[in-house]
Amino acid sequence: MAGNGDGKAIVRKRFLISGIVQGVGFRPFVFRSACELGLTGWVRNIPAGVEIEVQGTVETLDTFQRALVHDLPPLAAVTSSFAEDIPPVPERGFTILPSGDGAKNIQVAPDSAICDDCLRELFDPADRRYRYPFITCTNCGPRYSIITAIPYDRPRTTMAGFPLCPDCRREYDDPADRRFHAQPIACPACGPQLRLLDCAANAIAERNDALAQAIELLHAGKILAVKGIGGYHLAVDACNPEAVKRLRERKKRDEKPFAVMAADLVTARGLVVLDDQEERLLTGPESPIVIARKTPDCPVAPLVAPANGWLGLMLPYAPVHHLLMRDHFAALVMTSGNVSDEPVAFEDSDALRRLNGIADFFLVHNRPIHVRSDDSVLRLFQGKPLFYRRARGYAPRAVRLPFTAPPLLAVGAELKGAVCLTQGDQAFLSQHIGDLQNSSTADSFRHTIRHLAGILEIAPQLVACDLHPDYISSLHAAESGLPLTRVQHHHAHMAACMAENGLEGEVIGIIFDGTGFGADGTIWGGEFLVGGYEGFQRAGNFLPVPLAGGDTAVREPWRMALAWLYRSLGERAFNLDHPVARHLDDTQKGIFAAMLERGINAPLTSSCGRLFDAAAALLNVRQTVSYDGQAAIELEALAETAEAAGTYSFGITGNERLVIDFTPLFQDLLADTAAGTEAAAMAYRFHATVAKAAVETAVRIAGKTGLDRIVLSGGVFQNRLLSEMVYTGLLDQGLQIFTHRLVPPNDGGIALGQAAIAGWQRRR
């Protein structure tokens, strides 16, 4: 046995580390740490992650082991590590060995914003990558969006067509360099380049000249399509009202807010009010769009986010964004490069075709994007991120399940498509894919499944889908030929929230949602479920009313208002001198009455989202909507302006299953309308009433069942006012509340819940 003479014994340890540990500078980090501590041994990539053998004194090995936990490279994420003592061997120095074999457990890193080191170099005239838009290192840059296959190395990325020049090669081969084995590195001599195209695809400038002209065009109010990391953005100067208006007209997007990119954090503070946590999120490697309150003198054009006190804001994350903005623009509108409901363009020929007629010019480059990925969108709730859309920067990061599942595929829902693949206790949720009814999005959905299964090397043994028979995702699942588990929509919402919070056993789920296919064939959405992964009871629900016209009712909130008023007023509801009824002629009134009376294309729904629609229509906030959730969003914005208190009436009936009846609420609202009460106060009281009903119902269910853990899920929990009211109300009752932090409460999180439920049935 070796010894060093002063009594400090030499020991040797072997580590096996899994997680996101490849392609993120993990081996150079291990190499540097070991060398600094004078340890000997080696490190290598293996299919399961990284294997290390390291030898030295007990003390230095302890220091090394602490570094493995606390000083990880920024993009690394360790999901499991194993250590064992092994006999020391005679050896000298520390080496990085070629990759070994073994069982696979690879995780792919998400795309990351440019790091501080690269940013410094980008603007350093002495650096050889000065103003080079594709600067990156092991700690930053594109990953998920450029990987075509595994194992992750350059030939299996979209950088395959760019052989390293001698200078880049030297950095790539030097374990002491921060670009050691950084697959996407490049420089002006060997890497991709920018080009500026006009709308007929003629190249009009290249490289720095392309950038300079792009900046001039933006100054002149032109609309530019800018190729970024996961797709194309449409960019205009956010402070130029004419340019923003033109973009709105061309994008056929009448009212939905545009996201804005601020030049830097200091500028961002002038646009929106930010707290520390929001600033940390904005500046983190994930670089999401954070929804924050506009400052009183926010300089962006009002048309960027009309009828809305909030703004979706992000900071530059790709080098090209910094180059476009620094010293030139305080804020650019950077909205996804698509036409209305189409998915964001990411392939060059496709972008040129589809964005023709919207963009005046195209700032493109020749590094292909392999996987489309939108910007992630979130806001803070109770100091934690609450996702509206989870995509770039987060996907395909795994959520850890509280149990081990067989490899499976969960296909999600329909409108906010996202899929989930599991391996062991890791659930890999894909990026937001979008509305699967759109054919190109459906293609993207199928591609994402193939690609994600490929790079994660997961061969699903079963598949989970929604109970809805006609969702494109359900059809795909049924065609797969694998054993199929159909999961009720709101059960999946509940399970998603449980899974990301690591919960097992039984909980109470308050699921406030748009619409989902119910276990009884009606359409659910205002649900109180009791259960766990294994199953659920419907312990309570909103009183069902007809969803007259199906999906048309979602686009036309007046229908829900009339459905509620019809309950108290009968046919008189149609003759009210009110915008919910005034637009109907006698024929339409007759047909609509028959629909309500006889259930003609009017399935019953307990939807909470539709309850908000009804109130929004009754307060004449919205009779029709042009984007998903618009009525509720504007109703909330109105309520936030109120200085009000109080609630309206509602009833809770039933015993075995509680039914919350909001008929009295609508009578109160109608009376208030007649009395000329301020709409904002009514909107506020409406929120307070729904929250109060939720808390009272949950408390009664908690009393009956003895359960005290409440999970909140469903798209309605994107509503901050309602969420706060429900949260604080439950907290006051001494209940434990679990909310979403890792996946969206909307249908973007459904696949995780489906995976948890299907996986639990066959857990190991």
Added chain:
Amino acid sequence: MNNDLILLGHGSGGRLSHQLLDELIIPALSGIAPSGQDDAALLPPPAGQLAYTTDSFVVDPIFFPGGTIGSLAVHGTVNDLAMMGAQPLYLSVGLIIEEGFSRADLKTVLDDMRQAADKAQVRIVTGDTKVVPRGKADKIFITTAGIGSVGHDIAIHGANARPGDKIIINGTVGDHGIAVMAGREGLNVGTDIRSDSAALNSLVAAIIAEAGGLLHVLRDPTRGGIATTIKEIAQQSEVGITLHEEQIPVNQAVRGVCSILGLDPLFVANEGKLLAFVAPEAAERVVAAMKQHPLGIQAAIIGEVVDGEPGRVRMETSVGGTRAVEMLAGEQLPRIC
């Protein structure tokens, strides 16, 4: 005894049955041989291949703007034959009547059948009548079977669509489904909405005369609407299909009622429509020929067969997107969450 109503005894096979046949049914459908003579019709064999099909009709209401269950029972079976390129020749008729059904209504239904058959130039050659107790059927159910002849040179079937084919429809979609629903639910939808129920065999003859072997597929988009039928053909022929929403003719009144009902006319039933898949070089000629026929005045090219994933149907929408078209499991269910 009430002479105005059909009684159980009218289906007994006894004297009352014979009376009903001789007094009402046979005179109305005068192609059928008088009762009790023979057990089957003897027919001369036609040239070419035989086409043989059957269909049952249970529509509610039995009288609706644009037709009755009687004409529908003739048109449905005639059209099924015509969609194979067959010339329809003979029909059989099975009647299942609910006890208490009125003789007058029965006569109306049978007269309508006879007229429809005459117009389509087919003969009703055999039949059967049963009466079932009240509640065991709803007024009247009719089953028709049909025989037609197909020339040996004709190869029109659902697996025959080829990339490049143009898809032609002979007029507006959704009329029948909305007319029947309005009748059933008592909706006041005005007078502009009538079932399109019609026999398509003469229109088919005109198409075949114009297109010959360049006509690849014919199908009548009945239940499930044109969306379902086109998806069926995409799967059967293993081809991709692109539709253009703006090119699909829809009657204004139907569109208005669909919009208040929240129904997509593409999924609403038709009874006098056909979809013709025609090689591109013949498409314009076929449309022109169809426009000369009273049932094809609004003929239009609504899409084409494309290379690409077999079985996929995409629709380019009027707002500039592309929607996936799939068959529905049942009725149109809300899917937006």
